[in-house]
Amino acid sequence: MVFDIARSHPPHEAYLFNTDAYAALHVPDFAGRKLSVSNGLGIFQVAETAAGVFSSPARAPFGGFDVWYEEDFEAFVGQVEKVLMTCGAREWHITLPPLAYGGTRAARELVTLCRLGYVVARQEYNQSLPVDDRSFLELGNYANRKRFNRAVRMGVSARRLEVAEYQAAHEVLVENRAKKGRVLSMSWPQVDQLATAFPERVIGFGAFQDGVMVGAALCVVVRSDILYVYAWGERAGAEKSSPVTPIAHAIHDYARIAGFRLVDLGTSSVNGVVNPGLVAFKRSLGAYASLKFWLCRTPLAGEQVLAVPQTPAVPVDYTAIYDPETDFDRWYTVLTARRIAPCLQAGQNVLEIGSATGLLTQALLDRYCSIVCIERSHDYAMRARSKNFPDVEIHEQAVESFVPDRMFDHILAINILHEIPDFLSVVRKLQACLAPRGELHVTLPNPFSLHRLSARGAGMIDQLDAPSDRGQSYGTLRLQTPDSLADTMKELGLREVRREAILVKPLPNSGMAVLSEDIIEAYQELAHDMPGNGALTYQVFTHA
Structure with a gap:
């Protein structure tokens, strides 16, 4: 390693498993080619495990791109990929160190890899002791x-x-x-x-x-x-x-x-299935959780491009095919409720639009507010009414036709504005009934979600802001960036006072749904290090 005196910070120290000396121990173990890319930007070790299939590490707990300076990460990845493709690689697999090793830098590098077309093939629940x-x-x-x-x-x-x-x-x-x-x-x-x-x-x-x-x-x-x-x-x-x-x-x-700085106690799951006893034991020692990723890159995957869908003029009725209490999306509701609940005070008036079957409503009952719910689906509204929530009004109608009879301290537009054709008119209506010091809470699907970055990098989608087929079938009319929403709200006289990521999601819903609660919670913790790449973005607005 050569220290670059022009940099204002010291270089990253290579992990043992990525060094040439460690790789040399396993040269006799593989009949295929062994490649080492080592230069002024970083070091990378990989071995051919099948014809045209390469793996980093060849034999170690992890491998991946060991880059001396973070700002050179993408350039070094590009250099490595050129070498691999020159050698006829048709796919390669990378095992990354646990994210706890690199903190926010490791999280940013994961985002970069997903943007470049790397797809999460596996994740494990890892635990470490702080020192x-x-x-x-x-x-x-x-x-x-x-x-x-x-x-x-x-x-x-x-x-x-x-x-x-x-x-x-x-x-x-x-x-x-x-x-x-x-x-x-x-x-x-x-x-x-x-x-x-x-x-x-x-x-x-x-x-x-x-x-x-x-x-x-x-x-x-x-x-x-x-x-x-x-x-x-x-x-x-x-x-x-x-x-x-x-x-x-x-x-x-x-x-x-x-x-x-830390003691890595290893993974506490196998193929994504968490061992509860092992997790509890390590947690009792004082260990904290992070995630460890296996990524796959296939350079030939970028040939298919999806067409940009046209925005329909009316909302889609998906109640017959979507249950908000059993679909993976319920996690978004649960995690968003954790953000909203501390903002509510007993006795306040709350308006929730698109309340569905009342999952969010139920999570907020212990804040002792007066809640008005607006839900256009008859089936969803009936299910919510059957729960007999105290101090909750449920109006079965579209938000466009709702006539408020009071001012609200908090208005909740959770994962709903992207389904409303004329959402500007709806926001103006919500603004008109927002109390002077009230807060408008919004969540929207994030075009920069990790799974969308991976899909575009792999050639599965052409545009980050184009709704997926699944999204369209469940009512998504548009995808809007958090900055774009903030700008729109500003033009309407509302200023942004808070922004957070809701759940880092490297896989589509079908892949996330099979993961254990512990791993989902670890992905939510990861959102703190990846604020721009959550599956949803939670934004709070108040009067300017």
Whole structure:
């Protein structure tokens, strides 16, 4: 790596798994071609796993584009793609580091890759321990302290291992995986080869009871600030003493002394299916969640272009094919309700247009407001009425014909304005009944959503602001950018006071619907780092 003195910040440090030295360990493992792109912009390792199919990493927890400076990321990706296509690549697969490694930079790079046509093929729920001024017992919860104290009472202690003890630790981990019907991904010769090649990078920990190793962990220093727990576990029969908890304590203590920023505890899901017990255990230690992505790029996918649909003159009636309480879109309602609820005060008047079956209404009942709902669908309105919400009026009519009899402190136009042909007239009507200090809450589908960026980059759509076929069948007449909406509202005398992303969505609804709640919640957390790329944008307006 060459430091560029013209830059105002130091270069990114390469991850171990992307270095030439690490790649050299696995040269004999693949019959296909091995490529290394390394220059003044970054480094990239890839191997041909089938004819014309390349994978980064060849054999490691992750690979991807390791770029020295963030501003060179897109240029380096372009250089790598030229090399791959010159070699006849028809598709390539990239496993990225967990987003926790790079924070907002990693999130921005994911957005760039999606814009360039990379599609999310898989995501896993990853958990990491922060390393800061807090001790291990301060970091975890009561359950963690209880387990640790029980282990101590049972005579279990943990420490860093000598290199000569690594094979015994590996045997413990093999036994641990065997009792679960699984196989450890690395054999002892492979671990030994890694520890020999990188003696300062492979670190073992063990838990002992009566002089016997009852638990073990093997860790890898993937970068000077990140320690990765490759595997940990206890021997069969040692579960009651929970030796992994003292091991976690020893790992965290070591990480604090050595100056690491985080300890990667690995994934807690398999093929997107979360292991609730594993998630809860790591969470009790003080771990926080992030996501780890597998991406796919197919350069031949850009030949098909979709036509731009014409905007119909009347709203589409989709009530027979769409249930707002079971469709994946319900997540948008749930997550938006979390944003709105803190804004409401008891006794305030609230107007909700396009209230459907009352999912949002129900989520706001504990704010003790007086709510007026407008819903044009008879079926939806009847379902909402059947729930007998207290202090809620439900009007079965189009918002265009609604005549308000009061001023409203909050008006909710949630995921609805894009379905209204003359939405400017509707906004003027809403503005007229908005109290002087009232707030108009709006969510709209975001043209810059991650899944739309991927679709355009892969050639599946031509324009980001063209509604999809699914969107059209469910009433979408237009897609409008958040900036465009803010400009329109400004012309109407309303100023924007808040803007947030609702749920990062790398896949279409069908792909998102099969994910667990934990992974969906992790995608929502990711929205904080990707404010311009949520599936929906939540904007709040008040009188200018």
